[in-house]
Amino acid sequence: MATSARTAAPPAARKVPQHRPGSKLRRHNTIVGWSFILPNFLGFGLLTLVPIVVLFYMSFTNWNAFGTADWVGFANYERLLTDGSFRISFLNTLYYTVLHIPLTIVASLGLALLLNNKLRGVAFFRTAAFFPYITSIVAIAVVWNLLFSPDSGPINEVLRAIGITEPPGWLTSPEWAMPAVVIVGTWRDMGYYMVLFLAGLQTVPRELHEAARMDGAGVWQRFVNVTLPCLRPTMFFVTVMLTINSLKIFDLILVMTGGGPGQSTSVISQFIYRRGFEENQFGFASSAAVALFFLCIAVTVVQFLWNKKRSV
Amino acid sequence: MSELLDRNITQRTLRKLDDPKPRRTSRERSARYRAGRAIGYIAMIVFAAALLTPFFWMIMSSLKSANEVFSVPVQWLPETFVWSNYVEIWSRSDIITWIRNTLLVSTVVTLLQVLTGSFAAYGFAKMRFRGRDVLFLLYIGTIAVPWQSYMIPQFILLTEAGLSNSLVAIMLLQAFGAFGVFLMKQYYETIPEELSEAARIDGLSEYSIWRKIMLPLSVPALASLALLTFVNTWNDYLGPLIYLRNPDLWTLQLGLRSFVSNLYDTNYALLFAGLTISIVPIAIIFMLGQRYFVEGIATSGLKG
Known part of the structure; x- marks a missing residue:
């Protein structure tokens, strides 16, 4: 990012002479430049950067509701490693992530390919696809909870009608609760990622498709050998965003299942919320938050490096 | 006019949707093309239904009476439209x-x-x-x-x-x-x-x-x-x-x-x-x- 910003620097700035008068201009530029950023940076720094720094400090203390904090070293982290419900939350988060990412990519890419055709009704369809994404999580949760209701819900009724005599208990069953949440998560997110893929599809050069067709490539071959490689930057961005958004999944689970039944849908964010805001163990909760922080950063960095290696 | 427009779109979509070789006869093209389009429309309808059904169900349920929401078998449309729900919510x-x-x-x-x-x-x-x-x-x-x-x-x-x-x-x-x-x-x-x-x-x-x-x-x-x-x-x-x-x-x-x-x-x-x-x-x-x-x-x- 920094390199691209530097290469995009205005040519005029380079004309600035390198001797003394330039340094005065540069100082003036610095002051004006900072003054532009300051109003936003005040809020951003105080409400994002400072809390992140404080988070690391807190994770090494036994900070609790009374605001007393003693340095406890790595005690919170040691406890975290042996904490059964953290382990479950961690595994559940991975489970959600591993299911949600491929499902959403396939669904949203499929939608984008479909909408990239000039079929009639495409405009209406794009609106429909985007609608779940702008709907509030509370509405989504309430409606899907009832749709998933095992005995009186429309979903199981349809399943019974097509011959499945014992449809899953969905949100009431420990095995099916997470798949149900993933289905709703995918339903909500696919319109958003579809827009990203649609933008990416516009950058695929027509000539490449034409050339491949001349060489006798079929629809599927062209998709694999032309469309997908051209979509790689988009795919990278989508995967990174999807991974972060899956790892931090919280609101959907909180309103749909509350982590239940049992702990079958409990995730890391919820673990942090419980320990922090419900049990006031701010220090311990912070150590779990640091774990989430590094998980997201690590995954992003790995994907970034992998993307770089492949593009060389 | 609309026919003209259609053919225009037809030809453009043709290239995108199933990209037949240009040497093909026009009859072959239109048959393949129609099949592709039909599949496209079916996919669109299926997707649209999956996307919009929850909203449809929500709005229909908001017009039901309290008991009707959970009726078995599921009623997609309310028996009588209870518009008063929208009045009551403000006071209750x-x-x-x-x-x-x-x-x-x-x-x-x-x-x-x-x-x-x-x-x-x-x-x-x-x-x-x-x-x-x-x-x-x-x-x-x-x-x-x-x-x-x-x-x-x-x-x-x-x-x-x-x-x-x-x-x-x-x-x-x-x-x-x-x-x-x-x-x-x-x-x-x-x-x-x-x-x-x-x-x-x-x-x-x-x-x-x-x-x-x-x-x-x-x-x-x-x-x-x-x-x-x-x-x-x-x-x-x-x-x-x-x-x-x-x-x-x-x-x-x-x-x-x-x-x-x-x-x-x-x-x-x-x-x-x-x-x-x-x-x-x-x-x-x-x-x-x-x-x-x-x-x-x-x-x-x-x-x-």
Whole structure:
């Protein structure tokens, strides 16, 4: 990012002479430049950067509701490693992530390919696809909870009608609760990622498709050998965003299942919320938050490096 | 006329949809082409049904009587349309307070975000000064950091400042996101440098360039940012959940949620009416500004 910003620097700035008068201009530029950023940076720094720094400090203390904090070293982290419900939350988060990412990519890419055709009704369809994404999580949760209701819900009724005599208990069953949440998560997110893929599809050069067709490539071959490689930057961005958004999944689970039944849908964010805001163990909760922080950063960095290696 | 138009679209779609070899006879083409189109339409209908059925069900249920919501077998259409649900919800809940709070927070957040975001973006996109790139990297870096990881220290800081249990906390929480700066910077970089250069030669200060040249030119991006911010704030659930204890301060999302958990014999038909009411403003805003939503999201993804 920094390199691209530097290469995009205005040519005029380079004309600035390198001797003394330039340094005065540069100082003036610095002051004006900072003054532009300051109003936003005040809020951003105080409400994002400072809390992140404080988070690391807190994770090494036994900070609790009374605001007393003693340095406890790595005690919170040691406890975290042996904490059964953290382990479950961690595994559940991975489970959600591993299911949600491929499902959403396939669904949203499929939608984008479909909408990239000039079929009639495409405009209406794009609106429909985007609608779940702008709907509030509370509405989504309430409606899907009832749709998933095992005995009186429309979903199981349809399943019974097509011959499945014992449809899953969905949100009431420990095995099916997470798949149900993933289905709703995918339903909500696919319109958003579809827009990203649609933008990416516009950058695929027509000539490449034409050339491949001349060489006798079929629809599927062209998709694999032309469309997908051209979509790689988009795919990278989508995967990174999807991974972060899956790892931090919280609101959907909180309103749909509350982590239940049992702990079958409990995730890391919820673990942090419980320990922090419900049990006031701010220090311990912070150590779990640091774990989430590094998980997201690590995954992003790995994907970034992998993307770089492949593009060389 | 429409036939002419159709053939035009036909030929264009032809190339995209199944790209037959140009040497093929026209009859072969149209047969393959029709099959492809039919599959496309079927896929579209299936997808649309999956996407919209929950909304259809929600609206229909909001017009049922309380018992009818859970009737077995499922009734997709209400027996009699109980419009009174939409009257009752206003008197049987504090929905007016919730809407007022939500509207206030969303508006203030949107104004702050658009103003400070576009202002900072100008600094990042059009100025050169020491520390700029490092600072921008900090902004970008936090996009990978989930809010859930620092919500606790943030809560403690705002509580220390005496702002917990206040709408101001929610406003501050949402108003200074890195996303707005990023989105606006992307857009400003597409505006030719010569414009601001010429203005500088004419003696305009950087602040005037931002206000008189950049702001008017970036209306589409401002609209994108404003719409996305407004919708996000309107729908936010976690922020209000953590900060707002006092029922007088509840937002629409918190209020409707309490509606589910508090009433033992929740009247679901009434609840669905409330949910529908909470979605309608967003739906209208979205329909009006759809183009800007889509553009805003597409821009944010251009430069992974």
